[in-house]
Amino acid sequence: MKLTSVFTFLLLLITACTPQVSTNLVITDKPTSISTQTQIPSPTATITPTQTTTKTPTPSPSPTPSITPTATFTPVPTYQILRGEVNVAHVSCFYGPSNVYLYKYGLVGGSNLEIIGQNLDTDYLKVQAIGGNNPCWMNSQWMNIQGSASLIQPINAEDVVLPSSPYYGPPSGQNAVRDEDQVTISWNWFGLRAGDDSEQYPYLIEAWLCLDGNITFTPIGTWENIVTVTDQAGCSEPSHARLYAVEKHGYTPYVEIPWPTLP
Secondary structure, three states, X not given: OHHHHHHHHHHHHHHHHXXXXXXXXXOOOOOOOOOOOOOOOOOOOOOOOOOOOOOOOOOOOOOXXXXXXXXXXXXXXXXXXXXXXXXXXXXXEEOOOOOOOXXXXXXXXXXXXXXXXXXXXXXXXXXXXXXXXXXXXXXXXXXXXXXXHHHOOEOOHHHOOOOEOOOOOOOOOOEEEEEOOEXXXXXXXXXXXXXXXXXXXXXXXXXXXXXXXXXXXXXXXEOOOEEEEEOOOOOOOOOEXXXXXXXXXXXXXXXXXXXXXXX
């Protein structure tokens, strides 16, 4: 009984000494802002790089542009096939541009022919029947040309095609000796079989000689195996010559004549 009274007394004493706490809670619609202090790091010192001097490249001199020369227009002459009339009763016509070439056929006076070429050094015309294909060479003085001769195409003697001999080789022993402007050409005698004689010149020399400052084509027919020609100084191109033997079927292969130079 005494123990129960003591316990009750202690309980009342503890209750009396405990403060009163209100149980009423207040709720707001805004969150309570809690300020949290954030530590800002101190800035770290940045090392500024030392400025480096950049060497400015020296410009290379530009090459001077070359001037391209303007091409000079050279007009190409226009040639024509003219017509002409044989002005004498009979004219001999040859395989080449001179009467020292083999005879080909004859032309009758009054014939109208086509003029298809000319050699300016010998003044011979290359002619054929109108619409034909068997030309020959005749002296221009025996032709009345219808039109200007300047319209006729020039033909270089080196481009003239001669009939060739199928039976003989070239001549031999050709030589040339100069005495100032006189050149003597010689070669070995050339024999033909019986019946092969053309009854015309048995030798033909085609020479390009310096005459009056110009290289001039000079064909030479001869019965002998020696001949002397005039070859002057004063040309920009060298003189030269070649030799054929001739038989009735045509010309042998030619040989070049070793040409002596002027002293």
